[in-house]
Amino acid sequence: MSEETKPQQAPETAPEPTPDVSQFCPKGDVLVVAEHILGELQPVTLELLGAGRILADKMERKLLCIVMGHEIGDIPQKMIEYGADKVYVADHEELKCYRTLPYRRALVDFLESLPEPPHTTLLGSTTTGRDLAPRIAAHFDTGLTADCTELDIGPYEHKSKVDPTKIGLYPNCLYAIRPSFGESLKARILGPWKNPQMATTRPGVMIPNKPDAGRKGEIIKVPVNLKDEDVRLVVEETIREVSKGIKLSDADVIVAGGYGLGTADGFELIKKLAACFENSAVGASRKVVDLGWIPYANQVGQTGKTVRPKLYIACGISGAIQHRVGMSKSNIIIAINKDPDAAIFKFAHHGIVGDCYQIIPEMIKQLQENKVKREVQAVVGTH
Amino acid sequence: MSGYNIFVLVKQVPDQGSKAGINPDGTIDRAKAKRMLNPFDRYALQAALHTKKAYGGTVTAISMGPPPAVEILMEALEHGVDRGFLLSDRRLAASDTLATAYALYKTVLYAGKFDLIFCGLQTTDGDTAQVGPQLAERLNLPQITYCEDFAIENGRVQARRIIEGGIQRVSTGTPVLVTVANSYHPLEYKSFRGAWRVQQLARRQEELKQFIQTIDLDMIGADIERCGLKGSPTIVAATEKVGEIGGSCTMHEGHSPEEMVLEIIKNTGIREYLVAK
Numbered sequence: 037m038s039e040e041t042k043p044q045q046a047p048e049t050a051p052e053p054t055p056d057v058s059q060f061c062p063k064g065d066v067l068v069v070a071e072h073i074l075g076e077l078q079p080v081t082l083e084l085l086g087a088g089r090i091l092a093d094k095m096e097r098k099l100l101c102i103v104m105g106h107e108i109g110d111i112p113q114k115m116i117e118y119g120a121d122k123v124y125v126a127d128h129e130e131l132k133c134y135r136t137l138p139y140r141r142a143l144v145d146f147l148e149s150l151p152e153p154p155h156t157t158l159l160g161s162t163t164t165g166r167d168l169a170p171r172i173a174a175h176f177d178t179g180l181t182a183d184c185t186e187l188d189i190g191p192y193e194h195k196s197k198v199d200p201t202k203i204g205l206y207p208n209c210l211y212a213i214r215p216s217f218g219e220s221l222k223a224r225i226l227g228p229w230k231n232p233q234m235a236t237t238r239p240g241v242m243i244p245n246k247p248d249a250g251r252k253g254e255i256i257k258v259p260v261n262l263k264d265e266d267v268r269l270v271v272e273e274t275i276r277e278v279s280k281g282i283k284l285s286d287a288d289v290i291v292a293g294g295y296g297l298g299t300a301d302g303f304e305l306i307k308k309l310a311a312c313f314e315n316s317a318v319g320a321s322r323k324v325v326d327l328g329w330i331p332y333a334n335q336v337g338q339t340g341k342t343v344r345p346k347l348y349i350a351c352g353i354s355g356a357i358q359h360r361v362g363m364s365k366s367n368i369i370i371a372i373n374k375d376p377d378a379a380i381f382k383f384a385h386h387g388i389v390g391d392c393y394q395i396i397p398e399m400i401k402q403l404q405e406n407k408v409k410r411e412v413q414a415v416v417g418t419h
Numbered sequence: 420m421s422g423y424n425i426f427v428l429v430k431q432v433p434d435q436g437s438k439a440g441i442n443p444d445g446t447i448d449r450a451k452a453k454r455m456l457n458p459f460d461r462y463a464l465q466a467a468l469h470t471k472k473a474y475g476g477t478v479t480a481i482s483m484g485p486p487p488a489v490e491i492l493m494e495a496l497e498h499g500v501d502r503g504f505l506l507s508d509r510r511l512a513a514s515d516t517l518a519t520a521y522a523l524y525k526t527v528l529y530a531g532k533f534d535l536i537f538c539g540l541q542t543t544d545g546d547t548a549q550v551g552p553q554l555a556e557r558l559n560l561p562q563i564t565y566c567e568d569f570a571i572e573n574g575r576v577q578a579r580r581i582i583e584g585g586i587q588r589v590s591t592g593t594p595v596l597v598t599v600a601n602s603y604h605p606l607e608y609k610s611f612r613g614a615w616r617v618q619q620l621a622r623r624q625e626e627l628k629q630f631i632q633t634i635d636l637d638m639i640g641a642d643i644e645r646c647g648l649k650g651s652p653t654i655v656a657a658t659e660k661v662g663e664i665g666g667s668c669t670m671h672e673g674h675s676p677e678e679m680v681l682e683i684i685k686n687t688g689i690r691e692y693l694v695a696k
């Protein structure tokens with residue numbers, strides 16, 4: 037992503053003679069880097085295979101996938117079922133748990149071993165993908181676009197004379213499209229001059245293919261040769277909290293609380309509001325989970341749960357992008373926040389600017405009255 | 420000087436909270452926009468200053484940007500940073516993250532010995548979270564991204580970082596590059612003394628130069644081909660304003676809680692989801 041988000045070039049073509057750019061027209065395939073946490077496949081990988089398949093088909097290339105890890109079970113087979121043509125497996129004890137440098141080494145060595153660099157390489161825009169992708173891009177001096185929400189392949193004509201070696205018409209470029217400036221703009225980023233053209237994609241956006249158990253593909257082992265310097269950093273402990281009891285993802289209504297509640301006790305109010313609704317659950321931002329106000333199982337967002345309820349009521353939540361990606365697909369989003377400029381109002385459907393401690397009790401009161409009214413109506417109606 | 424040589428990377432960004440300098444098409448006119456220290460870099464600054472306070476050492480702030488970016492280095496001095504470097508050069512215009520990371524790499528080498536480099540998680544204008552890891556690659560350093568807790572025990576860095584679905588504890592020796600998450604401690608207020616000292620310095624430009632050095636690409640021996648537009652493998656080919664943002668939310672503001680809640684209940688159909696009796 038360019039630090040300057042001003043367009044330097046419009047992608048329209050002009051009938052000028054164009055120099056030969058065949059050296060820049062890579063024959064390579066599309067590569068997806070699979071992601072798992074201690075062997076548990078991350079959903080973004082299936083999404084990447086879905087998106088990668090479309091790109092590969094558009095260019096009539098193959099879809100490759102690399103899985104790095106240790107004793108990764110049936111993940112490679114699954115990659116084929118979800119669309120990969122060839123799956124490369126880098127298996128090594130030191131790759132069991134994700135760590136920047138060993139994974140970097142395995143991926144760099146693999147890429148260098150290919151006769152032709154991939155045209156495109158995709159990773160998930162997760163804490164892992166965004167840790168690894170920039171290292172690879174810097175190593176190969178290639179372009180990388182973070183957190184894409186759309187990908188495509190298309191032509192591009194570069195006319196700017198600043199660097200004459202770049203001028204030309206490029207038939208197959210990766211269009212990496214991402215939101216920028218606080219999600220208010222969409223920018224299309226291109227970098228056809230170097231391969232692989234790299235991108236990370238936002239989890240939950242791309243659509244996976246339906247798995248096809250009969251799909252055929254190749255599984256190929258690749259060597260892993262780590263150096264001492266690759267294990268300078270040690271992972272002491274990985275704590276993944278498995279949620280018990282609460283089924284956030286199945287709830288019809290989620291009432292979520294954030295730091296704006298001020299204290300852990302604020303969640304009593306959240307629970308009371310949630311109790312007004314059928315099949316409801318309590319959600320939370322990471323900040324309050326970190327503070328120990330509520331268990332991790334209630335966290336919504338990039339590193340918590342992705343939810344899609346019919347109704348999401350966000351109370352005292354600012355609407356940070358990492359929270360947003362976990363709940364923006366809810367049918368109705370109501371936000372209560374005392375700051376009229378809070379980011380959450382940019383994507384909520386209904387907003388109340390006010391103090392949670394005034395609004396929520398009032399809402400509970402009115403909903404309960406409402407219920408009474410409805411019941412009375414219902415009773416009257418049957419007569 | 421004893422203790423750790425701590426570097427912190429800070430960037431000046433347009434203040435998107437203020438409407439000044441925002442073009443109708445959504446792009447930013449940097450000359451008109453209000454400027455501020457990238458909010459995420461405040462956490463990096465806090466991590467750097469805390470490390471100095473807890474384990475000893477000096478803090479060097481490094482920034483790349485146009486001349487006004489000296490403002491954020493002054494701000495960093497007020498907070499207790501010892502010295503700053505501003506890399507400012509017209510040939511850096513239109514750098515993407517790779518070119519930025521290269522230029523910062525040369526700047527880091529110029530600034531001297533380091534044990535720890537703290538970066539912000541991401542910038543609010545570039546918004547990529549790439550510059551840190553790309554700089555670590557150039558410097559062949561291990562990295563700890565999304566760090567939300569940081570300590571040094573017996574010369575070894577102990578850190579906690581965010582991962583999908585949880586956290587991870589990692590340890591490593593120095594040197595290391597750390598990108599600091601926004602769940603780290605917020606930046607402490609500047610001390611009155613610090614602010615006063617910098618105000619005095621600002622009046623004596625010559626003396627200020629001992630603390631904040633402005634440097635260019637020639638001084639750091641950068642390869643011009645790897646900087647700016649030339650050194651950038653990516654370009655922004657097109658931008659498009661996203662319609663739905665900032666407009667589709669029905670706002671209720673300035674009325675009594677009763678009225679606002681009533682409106683919401685009337686208009687959203689949330690009654691449908693109430694517990695049936």
Ligand SMILES: Cc1cc2nc3c(=O)[nH]c(=O)nc-3n(C[C@H](O)[C@H](O)[C@H](O)COP(=O)(O)OP(=O)(O)OC[C@H]3O[C@@H](n4cnc5c(N)ncnc54)[C@H](O)[C@@H]3O)c2cc1C
Pocket residue numbers: 163293294295296297298320321322323324335336337338339340341351352353354355356357358359362372373374375378390391392393540565581600601602
């Ligand atoms: C790698 C990474 C992963 C992350 N993953 C997640 C994730 O999965 N989920 C997540 O939620 N976050 C996540 N975060 C953190 C995220 O960036 C934000 O820091 C977090 O969502 C903020 O929580 P908040 O909205 O509760 O707090 P704040 O941002 O502090 O917002 C509090 C809000 O409450 C409002 N307020 C204050 N008082 C009142 C009142 N009395 N009444 C009404 N409103 C009030 C304020 O105006 C403010 O808007 C992640 C961050 C990183 C770096």
Ligand SMILES: Nc1ncnc2c1ncn2[C@@H]1O[C@H](COP(=O)(O)O)[C@@H](O)[C@H]1O
Pocket residue numbers: 428429430431457459460463481482483484516519523537538539540541542543545546547548549550551
């Ligand atoms: N121009 C710059 N000057 C100094 N530091 C920068 C610059 N650009 C990025 N950084 C650092 O890299 C981090 C990530 O930035 P970005 O990749 O733009 O999201 C920032 O929080 C800064 O610490």
